[in-house]
Amino acid sequence: MRAPAALFEPTRLGDLTLPNRMVMAPMSRARADADGTPGTLMADYYAQRASAGLIVAEGTHPVAVGAIGPDAPGLFTDAHQDGWARVADGVHAAGGRVFLQLMHAGRLAHPDFLPEGSLPVAPSAMAADAPVYTPGGRVPAVTPRALTDAGIRELIDDFVRSACRAVAAGLDGVEIHAANGYLLHQFLAENANLRTDRWGGDTEGRIRLPVAIARAVADTVGPHRVGVRISPSNPFGDLTEADPYGTYTALVRALAPLEIAYLHHGETGTELDPAVRELWPTALMVTPLPADRDKPEAAAHSLARGADLVSFGRDFLANPDLVTRCRIGTPLNEARRTGFYGGGAQGYTDYPAL
Template sequence: MTTEALFSPGRLGAIEVANRVAMAPLTRARGDMEGIQTPLAVEYYGKRASAGLIISEATNISRQGRGYAFTPGIYTDTQVEAWKPVARAVHARGGKMVLQLWHVGRFSHASLQENGAPPVAPSAIEAGDMVFTEHGFEPPSKPRELETGEIDGIIADYVRAARNARTAGFDGVEIHAANCYLLEQFIRDSTNHRTDRYGGSIENRTRLPFEVCEAVAGAIGADRVGIRLSPVTHSVGATPFDSEPQKTYGFLAERLGTLGLAYLHCIEGQTRGANLPESFDFQALRRSFGGSYIANNGFTREIALTAARSGRADMVAFGRPFISNPDLVERLRQDEPLAPEAHKEFFYGGGSRGYTDWPDFVSR
């Protein structure tokens, strides 16, 4: 029995975790065009239930929030039903799982929207990069600026999605305010040029993520709500940084801290880049928040062991390593070699190949 802090039990708000290794959210796009999760996800997530906490792939809170074909949703009864066996499978193996709630904002394509409508965003600024539609990769469509009067409806969509996630059996939700999707488009002054109460000052730009967390916490309990931030990633669409990230995200973290959320989860750097850049002080952000902290991005066994031991993070989230190592926790515990990183062709779309067929090391 190891005494390493990384493998010791802990607690995030109301959620008790068996160890400090989280599975980071990973979009795998194996659902259908109605946003129904594939039945294969039951096996996929079930096999990874030894993680202290599984954070699901990003899940659309509404049809408007969808930006990628074959990604799951949580806004219709059929979608909720399809998620139930996933939560059951993870719980049956002693795991915990939260659903990551997603609205892509400007990263969408008219073909994915109701009646071919343009995607919505804080401001009508076109995104770069590509989105995945039924026909393959296409550039995102030019977005339309949200009217102030529409914002309450979006908050209500988050609340409905969170309630649905609890109905589906999940332990809580993670508000996806990272990787330059809708909530982060509001936060950054590079993508938010609004002049109403949701634009301009830092307080105004961070208002929507705060109000979403406040409303969702009011609906399902703050101790079952986490939030993910990524202050210094360009992520999708080569989105420019905020002009004062430390100040902007610090303000948001401090305000979120007043809600008593289950955790703050940060991508520490450029998503999928090097671990911990020097350009941003994540520990300062963590102190401003004051609650449990999950760190992610480019962690190795060594860095994770040290991070848990030193208290740099309450949990460490691994993304890509969980794709090809369903039993990652056991491999880390026993210092077994990890399977090579999955080829990118298996990341998004397709069936069981590269999804549910990675062996446990004990059954190799």
């Protein structure tokens, strides 16, 4: 099936004009230097995929204790900023646009790859019943340290400082990651957030931190440079949400007045999907469900349901020219498991274009 024509129409996103509605989703690839600095290989990888309407670069920790694993990129030092500037310059030289996803791992970090003596942090001192990937392989998650009120306020500042570095590096904006089992999602989930202060308890308390970070970042770098990602009901990282409809409609209502550039919503296949579209005032980016659906069909379905942008993951990983292939209906390269995480050019920058 050839992709719908609407997928290749230009659209506005904040102050940007996107040439098409296909977004390269953020995907962890573990190709940064040991200190978290993006190198030339990362710059080449993203530049190859600059025909996407928008690239959202992989999850990047704003502080050392937020790393998701070995060789994940960071953005809290001058070296990190210089590395991301190379990425931005490469994408822009190829005619593209690129946001960067700010992601804090929370309780899914591990002491084996954190600074010596550090523990992961989380809303509450509750270990995830989930494996964590370390240099020595998969190991059980450890019990994290519960953030104090002062620690939470410092965390907000960490996100703001990292967003400022992203803009200074020449990136077009940042996506705040409140999804997929990581720290801000942990604050949203009742089984990970057992707090009884203003940062937990009822729905208003559990959504407070994602909203506070989005507001602080938007106030500093401009709302047109900010997106937020959510994935309601996603159980990754041992999260359970008792009332995703109530939690996420409240979150979307609280974020809407900020008028940020976009909301990145992982479809649930429930009544929540149309509710999000009805409540959200700016661009809505959608990750289609189910993941194994024919991609052109999934894109057509998402656009018909009101999405402005459609996010593609492994298809962009394996097809640097995905936009062209979808436009003309050419078969896609299959993603190879070898090289998904870590390594060099193999399985990273060696996928052929037409």
